[in-house]
Amino acid sequence: MLKALAAFVGYRSTEWLNVGCFFGLFVEVLVIPNSATFQYMSGSGRSYGLAIIFLLTSYLRALALILNGRSYYYGPYLRAIGALVGAVLWTLLSVSLARIIFDHQYLSEPISIPIYVALALSELLTVYRAAGDVMPGRGDHGRKSA
Numbered sequence: 001m002l003k004a005l006a007a008f009v010g011y012r013s014t015e016w017l018n019v020g021c022f023f024g025l026f027v028e029v030l031v032i033p034n035s036a037t038f039q040y041m042s043g044s045g046r047s048y049g050l051a052i053i054f055l056l057t058s059y060l061r062a063l064a065l066i067l068n069g070r071s072y073y074y075g076p077y078l079r080a081i082g083a084l085v086g087a088v089l090w091t092l093l094s095v096s097l098a099r100i101i102f103d104h105q106y107l108s109e110p111i112s113i114p115i116y117v118a119l120a121l122s123e124l125l126t127v128y129r130a131a132g133d134v135m136p137g138r139g140d141h142g143r144k145s146a
Contacts, residue, residue, distance in 0.1 A: 090120035
């Protein structure tokens with residue numbers, strides 16, 4: 001089963017990992033809606049809008065990855081757009097957590113800032129790789145070059 005999963009995921013494992021992370025954030029917001037982590041992102045303190053954003057991002061990224069294998073034209077564009085949205089969301093989460101450090105109401109520092117920054121950087125790498133699948137001379141997306 002793991003071999004089949006590895007064959008399905010291929011070298012897009014970091015992208016599938018980000019899909020899983022966004023789905024996990026969706027579940028976290030539903031379970032802990034008033035979490036301090038999302039306080040500065042949601043603005044009003046209501047995180048259900050964020051839950052929908054995380055769910056849609058997760059779903060659309062998974063759809064883009066599936067379509068990428070079926071469409072050499074639209075797939076890389078959708079992957080790049082999804083990764084760019086992901087990079088923005090990871091960056092917003094990092095900034096939101098960094099703001100908590102300066103809020104004296106919370107006693108502990110959020111240790112996940114470096115993780116969110118690393119995820120944002122991996123998303124930017126995905127944008128670059130997806131662009132390589134589209135631009136002539138930068139990638140061949142599994143096709144033979146002439």
